[in-house]
Amino acid sequence: MASSTLIAFQVNCSVQQSSSSPLSFHHLKSNLSTAFKQAPVRVDFPSAVKNLCVRALDAFVGSAFEFVDQPLLPSQRNFAPVSELGEAVNVDDIEGTIPDDFPAGVYIRNGPNPLFGGLKSTKSVFGRSSHTWIEGEGMLHAVYIDKDSDGRWNVHYNNRHVETETYKLEKQRNRPSFLPAIEGDSPAILSAYLLNSLRFGTVNKLISNTNVFEHGGKLYSIAENHMPQEIDIFTLETLGNWNVDRDWKRPFTSHPKRAPGTGELVIMGVDAVKPFMELGIISADGKKLLHKADLKLDRCSLCHEIGVTQRYNVIMDFPLTIDINRLVRGGPLIRYNKKEYARIGVMPRYGDGNSMQWFDVKTSCTFHILNCFEDGDEVVLWACRALESIIPGPDFGLDKFQWFSKRLKPIRSCEKNVSVATEKDEERSFFSRAYEWRLNMKTGEAKERNLTGTKYSMDFPVINSNFAGLKNRYGYTQVVDSSASSTSGMPKYGGLAKLYLDQPRTGISSKANLIEDTIMLDYHEFGENIFCTGAAFVPKENGFEEDDGWIITFVHNESTDTSQVYLIDCKKFSDEPVAKITLPCRVPYGFHGTFVSQTKHIDPQA
Numbered sequence: 234m235a236s237s238t239l240i241a242f243q244v245n246c247s248v249q250q251s252s253s254s255p256l257s258f259h260h261l262k263s264n265l266s267t268a269f270k271q272a273p274v275r276v277d278f279p280s281a282v283k284n285l286c287v288r289a290l291d292a293f294v295g296s297a298f299e300f301v302d303q304p305l306l307p308s309q310r311n312f313a314p315v316s317e318l319g320e321a322v323n324v325d326d327i328e329g330t331i332p333d334d335f336p337a338g339v340y341i342r343n344g345p346n347p348l349f350g351g352l353k354s355t356k357s358v359f360g361r362s363s364h365t366w367i368e369g370e371g372m373l374h375a376v377y378i379d380k381d382s383d384g385r386w387n388v389h390y391n392n393r394h395v396e397t398e399t400y401k402l403e404k405q406r407n408r409p410s411f412l413p414a415i416e417g418d419s420p421a422i423l424s425a426y427l428l429n430s431l432r433f434g435t436v437n438k439l440i441s442n443t444n445v446f447e448h449g450g451k452l453y454s455i456a457e458n459h460m461p462q463e464i465d466i467f468t469l470e471t472l473g474n475w476n477v478d479r480d481w482k483r484p485f486t487s488h489p490k491r492a493p494g495t496g497e498l499v500i501m502g503v504d505a506v507k508p509f510m511e512l513g514i515i516s517a518d519g520k521k522l523l524h525k526a527d528l529k530l531d532r533c534s535l536c537h538e539i540g541v542t543q544r545y546n547v548i549m550d551f552p553l554t555i556d557i558n559r560l561v562r563g564g565p566l567i568r569y570n571k572k573e574y575a576r577i578g579v580m581p582r583y584g585d586g587n588s589m590q591w592f593d594v595k596t597s598c599t600f601h602i603l604n605c606f607e608d609g610d611e612v613v614l615w616a617c618r619a620l621e622s623i624i625p626g627p628d629f630g631l632d633k634f635q636w637f638s639k640r641l642k643p644i645r646s647c648e649k650n651v652s653v654a655t656e657k658d659e660e661r662s663f664f665s666r667a668y669e670w671r672l673n674m675k676t677g678e679a680k681e682r683n684l685t686g687t688k689y690s691m692d693f694p695v696i697n698s699n700f701a702g703l704k705n706r707y708g709y710t711q712v713v714d715s716s717a718s719s720t721s722g723m724p725k726y727g728g729l730a731k732l733y734l735d736q737p738r739t740g741i742s743s744k745a746n747l748i749e750d751t752i753m754l755d756y757h758e759f760g761e762n763i764f765c766t767g768a769a770f771v772p773k774e775n776g777f778e779e780d781d782g783w784i785i786t787f788v789h790n791e792s793t794d795t796s797q798v799y800l801i802d803c804k805k806f807s808d809e810p811v812a813k814i815t816l817p818c819r820v821p822y823g824f825h826g827t828f829v830s831q832t833k834h835i836d837p838q839a
Contacts, residue, residue, distance in 0.1 A: 290432050291410075298357040300409050303364075305351065306634070308721035311764075311789050311822055314346040314369070318818070321377065321391035326815035331378065331386045331800065332783075336774050338830040339466055340376045340785050340798065342767030343454055344823015345369025345442045346394065349409045355425075360418025362425060365567075365625045366723065367824075368415070371395040371442030371454055373469050374767075374787065374820050376798050379831070390816050393469035395454045395462055397439040411438045417629055419563045443487040444825040448498050449519025451475075452829065457503065457537070460485045466829065477515055480522035487825070488538035488602070489515075492582065493702035497523065499546055499582070501539050505555045509533045512546060514583065528578070529586030532556070535567070535624075540605035540614055541582075541702045547605045547614055548578040548589070551598060553622045565629065569622035571596050577679070579612050579672055592672045592679040598622040603667065603694035603732075606704040614670040615684070615734065617692045617710065621662035623724070634722040637663075641724065643715035644687040663724075664690045667710065667732060667752075684732070684752050690715055691730055693825070695770045697779050707780045707803070708732040711768055712756065725822070726765050728758040729784060731806045755806040757784075762791040765799070767826030780804060783811070785828055787820050796820040 305313055346369055347353060353364035377389040394400060403410050412425035414437050426436050443456040445464070453461035453475055460481060463472040476482060484502040492499055496517035503510050509532060514524040528548060533555040540547030552573035560566045575596040580589040603615040627636035640663040667684040685691065690713035696705055714727030733753035759765065768786040776782060784801045796819050799810040 287432055290428060294410075294412065294428055294432075297359075298355045298412060300349075300352045301354045301356055303351040303354055306721065308717075309723050311791060311819065312723060313821060314348075314350060314372075315392070315819055315821060317372075317394060318390075318392055321375075321389040322817055324376075324388040324390050324814060324816060327386075327388065327812055328815070329800075329810065329812040331388075331812045332802075333384075334774050335378070335783065335800070336771065336828075336830045336832070337379045338771075338828055338832075340378070340769065340771075340826060340828045341445050341452075341466070342374050342787055342823050342826030343371050343395075343442055343445050344374070344766065344821060345440070346372030346821060348394070348400065348403055352409045353413060355412055355417075355421070357421060357424070359424045360421040361629075362413040362417030362421040363629065364413050365416055367442075367624060368438075368440060369442060370397075370400050370438070370440055371456065372821075372823075373445065373454060373464065374823070375466075375469060376814065376816075388814055390818075391469055392818075392820075395441040395464070396471040397441050397459070397462060399433065399435065399438040399440075402433065403438075415566055416625055419560055422560060422566060442824065445827050446489060447827065447829050448489070448491070448515070449517065451519060455485060455487050457484050457487050457535075475519075477513075477522045478520065480525070481513055481515075483511060486537070486539055490539055490541040491698075491701060492541050493543050499539060499541050501528070501536065501548070503533060503536060503555075505533050505557055510536065510548070512539075512548075512580075512585075524583050526585035528580075528589065537600040538602045540602045542605050542607045542612060543702060544582060544607065545579050545605075545612055546582060546584070547602075547612065548580070549575075549599055549616075550578060550591075551575045552596060553598060553624065565625070567625040569598060569624075571621065577614065577670060577672060579674065590674065590677070592670075592677065594670060594679050594681055597668075599668070601692055601694055603708045603710075604696055604700065604705055605702060608671075608704065610673050610675045612672045612674060613704075614672065615694075615708065616668055616670075617665045617694055618668035618683075619663050619665040619690075623663050637722040638719045641713075641715060641718040641722070643690075643719070664715070665692045665713070667691060667694070667708070682751070684734070685730075685754065686751070689713065689728075689730065689756070692724075693726070693766075693768060695768055695784075697770050697772055697782060699772060700779060705779060706733065706735045708734055709768065709770060709784055709803070711765060711786075712758075714764065717762075717764070727763065728756055729765065729768060729786070729801065729806075731755040731757075731780075731803065757801055757806055759788060763788055764791070764822065765789075766822045766824065769826045769828045770803070771800075771828045771830075785826075787823070787826070789820060789822065794819060 348370045355362050374392045414425035439459040441454045441456050452464045452466045455461040461475045486501050489498050489500045498515040500513045508527040509530040510528045512526045534550045535553045553569045576591045578589040578591050597618050599616045599618045601617050605614050639660045642661050644661050671680040691710035693711040695709050710730045711726035712728040712730050714725050717725045736753040765786045765788045771783045773781040780803045789796045796816045798814040800812040801810050
């Protein structure tokens, strides 16, 4: 798929019991960002007057708006939310063996877990509004893998919501309170902006449901509509917002990148008003913002991921945009327009908008980067590319299921010549392929090509993180089960692929209307009705080669309603998993995951 992740943007515009931990925790404090930048709406009334105003606005919302349930189809049942466990539980149902040289650590994945289920849409005197399919409060699912003093593996599992300010607010109210403010009739969305801002000081819920990452010995949860939340890796408790010592006060990419060599964290943040995109560099210890630059974009381009090489930062400015003026004119807030330009920017690490070198490329949609690196005069970008964006969805009022279903169909079912069908037809336009751009920094020329064919759609790429920003040989992706995805109208991943990026496939031909891969691939298929999310690469301790390690991923068997964690040896990629860990409860499909080795010394107290 083009991306399931992933982008739940904050539109800043002008209109239980936890398991105990031996550590004590320092709670970070941060205020919600101001929702209206050009015309702040907060007034310093006495508390009693403020409370009276909020109650009056709540009463108006209660009478004018009705939250409407959007039930899931049977084929979508594992997208439904689950309850919190409350504390970590022991897991002893393990098929196979966890390898002796597997590193002790924590595998943790993020994903949407709506607090109030399907109550995410409204109808009112202003019209109807709905949610995008990527929304929902973030929930972390963690698997702890450790050895006891006798060298025996112990496994525990826990889950917990990310407790952002807006999560705690609605949890306390025990009812949905934020009006949907992304998709719907223009008057309904504009009224939601105003009413959410007046009542809560922010336009959208802060969902923190997309990714988790480690930096400077701390773990963070993130979605693009806000800054990250620090998480206690032992209890999954939310400790507070991370604003880099109050120097970063805007949205924060879900995919920050560690610069090779220095360990600095390269970030960017997208907003709906100028500056549309800013880049930041955070010190290796996570304590200081070392650099901040306005990239001077002419539009709010929803760039989900940034790339880095040894010397450069790489930015994608593709035509998936937020436009408030378009919303005011009656159009959608978020839209992908394949008739608009697409370009890739390359800038020095500590550069700015003036030092950016832009390369015009074919219009397409790319959310996830596999890797970037320098090759002579060229900067090479590998990513997953589709012809249309899966976010936000159809124009409001169209049948969502039909719209998603036909775009998720497998290309191999196409009767036309596939090269024509994939470029011009809206059907199958979410089909995502590994892709290469070569950007010549001397001549300004951009070359681009597909790396994979039309047998499988793939996304959510991962690599051995030791090679981020450097030339690498292997990549791994989740593989879309296009038939199951089309049937459910939601993306499902029925396997994994290993990409041999330095091994071209010889004897390429087009047979049976299929375009074959241009590089070598191995596949790991799960079997019927088994799907994965949150795949991550785990390097082998003392490994010598780039693919010395395992892919770890959550999987769910829809036939048995059983959730597991698979460990797959990357050297024997097509073989059965070396271990299957059966979990005590269902784990819904989600987005991105990571593995944090015990050697990272995560310390929430630091």
